[in-house]
Amino acid sequence: MSKQKERIVFSGIIAAIFIAAIISVCIGKYEISLGEIRQILQGDPDVSEMSRQVLFTLRVPRTVMGILAGAGLGLAGCVYQIIFKNPLASPDIIGIAGGANLGAALAIVSVSSAGMFGIALGSFAGGFLAVFCVMLLVKATGLRSTATYVLAGIVINAVSKAVIMGLKYFADPENELAAMEYWEMGTLGNTTASKVMSVLPMFLIGLAGLILLHRQIEMMALGDNECRALGMRLGIVRTVILLLSTLLVAAVICITGLISFVGLIAPHISRLILKRNNFHTMILSGLIGAIVVLCADVLARSLYSAELPISILTTVIGVPMLVYFLCQRGRGRSV
Amino acid sequence: MKAKFEVRDICVKYGERRILDHVGLEIFEGEFCGLLGLNGSGKTTLLHAICGFIPMQGGCFVNGTDCGKLTERKRAREVALIPQTCSLEGGRTALEVVLMGYNAWLHILESPSREHREKALDIMDKLGCRGLADKDFGQLSLGQRQMVILARCMVQDTPVMLMDEPDSALDFLNKHIVLQKIRNVIQNEGKMGLITMHDPNFAMKYCDRLFLLKDGAILTQIDMRKDPECKIKRDLSTVYGRIELLKNGKEYLMVRGEDA
Structure with a gap:
């Protein structure tokens, strides 16, 4: 794709995110018009306090979190697919999702008064602990190949799932089991400004680190020995990249719960559009993730009287997008 | 003083199995050398050991600098590797x-x-x-x-270029084109090249010297610039068995004994 076409694609997707963000701020059980938003931003005293409160305490944090969640999962998914050389890689591959799920489940079961903040803390710690265990496992085997990381991730995911099943079996079906299931399906409904602010530094560290290390990430599409022959300190670089992407993903899912499919499909859509697999693909993958999550969240709170779990809608939106771009490629049309 | 790449007494073991047994060789500036041997003789293992991909005993030195003591980054400024195919x-x-x-x-x-x-x-x-x-x-x-x-x-x-059968996936014409380019680069830029190959005919045509590897040890070396036909034939037959050498101008062509 030419540079001019690339610029058009990026401009278009940024405009789409902007429009989706405005819709996301306006739509909900309590609707806010564009005029009211303009008045609030201009400091007009005639706007109702309710609208002001809904805008600043609910809608803006939720919309910002939607963008961060999609961007984080899309970017991290692309990074995983490049460094594991596996088109099926997503944040689950090295056990982050499984660990975060287990952490959240443990917080729900063991600390009855944990509340949403306790669950967020539990899932963040669980995600990090899972990646730490994967690294320990890789070190214990003495085989530091990419495949060993994937296998260790499968092991940690399996262990997490087994423990979660045990917790679910003994959980109180009315409250604890329902809370666990709901967390697994993901929602932006629990987002508050203070939660966004508390995870923002970690998110930004992860994001900035991955962007700064983009050349190393791109090189990791080569085989391990080829990377070493080109002078890369593969062990250290891979560990740093995994920790940064874990920071990014854990910062998101500790607030939103598990959001399925975004980390898997956003990179594919990005590659199908750009027909490349480089830094631009990573960035576009993050932007596509953001638009998918924003649209899914708007639908989640407007399709039904009660709010739907976001994972249902990310899948409903993501699958047709992926199929469309696959068909475009299959027919040999330029996208 | 001419630049020198030296592999000194390299031993590699996989478990109890010895893959490389006290391998040593020297390559000088502008020299393009070939490493010949049958499958499993240790050619790729030697290149991987030099690049630091696998643990080994012994050392390799570029102009006296011990590559084993360098970080990946510094080693990659001394030694480059062309793989069979890019991954x-x-x-x-x-x-x-x-x-x-x-x-x-x-x-x-x-x-x-x-x-x-x-x-x-x-x-x-x-x-x-x-x-x-x-x-x-x-x-x-x-x-x-x-x-x-x-x-x-x-x-x-880098002063040293290692190549692991870079011609293995190429057709006849592309083999000649790629090997000629590699030879030109090594000679014109004063680099030191070591290439592993399966086809002795290509090796004899493009390399200055050949190291013959068998069961993890270098049996002998042939200097294509000055060794006589009888030595070349005798040395190649230690690895390939009964062979015949046909001469075409200044070039040699190796064929199996019974086919000659």
Whole structure:
């Protein structure tokens, strides 16, 4: 794709995110018009306090979190697919999702008064602990190949799932089991400004680190020995990249719960559009993730009287997008 | 004093099995040397040991510097490797692949500059593959890919170039083209090249010296510039069994004994 076409694609997707963000701020059980938003931003005293409160305490944090969640999962998914050389890689591959799920489940079961903040803390710690265990496992085997990381991730995911099943079996079906299931399906409904602010530094560290290390990430599409022959300190670089992407993903899912499919499909859509697999693909993958999550969240709170779990809608939106771009490629049309 | 690459007494074991047994060799500036041997003789293992991919005893020295004591980054400034095939599937332009050769010379967070790009394009021009710069690496033919990897190796700008059967996936014509380019680069730029090959005929045509490896040890070496036909035949037969050498001008062609 030419540079001019690339610029058009990026401009278009940024405009789409902007429009989706405005819709996301306006739509909900309590609707806010564009005029009211303009008045609030201009400091007009005639706007109702309710609208002001809904805008600043609910809608803006939720919309910002939607963008961060999609961007984080899309970017991290692309990074995983490049460094594991596996088109099926997503944040689950090295056990982050499984660990975060287990952490959240443990917080729900063991600390009855944990509340949403306790669950967020539990899932963040669980995600990090899972990646730490994967690294320990890789070190214990003495085989530091990419495949060993994937296998260790499968092991940690399996262990997490087994423990979660045990917790679910003994959980109180009315409250604890329902809370666990709901967390697994993901929602932006629990987002508050203070939660966004508390995870923002970690998110930004992860994001900035991955962007700064983009050349190393791109090189990791080569085989391990080829990377070493080109002078890369593969062990250290891979560990740093995994920790940064874990920071990014854990910062998101500790607030939103598990959001399925975004980390898997956003990179594919990005590659199908750009027909490349480089830094631009990573960035576009993050932007596509953001638009998918924003649209899914708007639908989640407007399709039904009660709010739907976001994972249902990310899948409903993501699958047709992926199929469309696959068909475009299959027919040999330029996208 | 001429630059020298020296492999000294390298031993590699996989468990109890000895793969390389006290291997030693020397290569001088501008020399293109071949490493010949049957499957499983230890050719690739030797290159991997030199590059530091596998643990080994012994050492390898570039102009007296012990590569075993260098970090990956510093080692990659002394020794470059051209693999059998590049593991990259595609999604990058040929120029982006060539620019990866600068990695050892750049800070971890630094990107190649405009000057780096221009120099990389000049090198691609020298190798006759500048026209591929903006093409997707995955869509290139195997011969074109090897040419791009050779350009990456030149960008890496190391005194020693190791090549692990870079011609194995190429057709007859592309083998000649790629090997001639490699030979020209080594001679014109004063580098020291070591290539593993399966076909002794190509090795005899393009290499200055041949090291013959059998069961993890170097049996003998042949200097194609001055050794007589009888020595070349005798040495090659220690690895390949009953063979005959046919002479065509200054070049030799090896055939199996019963076919001669």
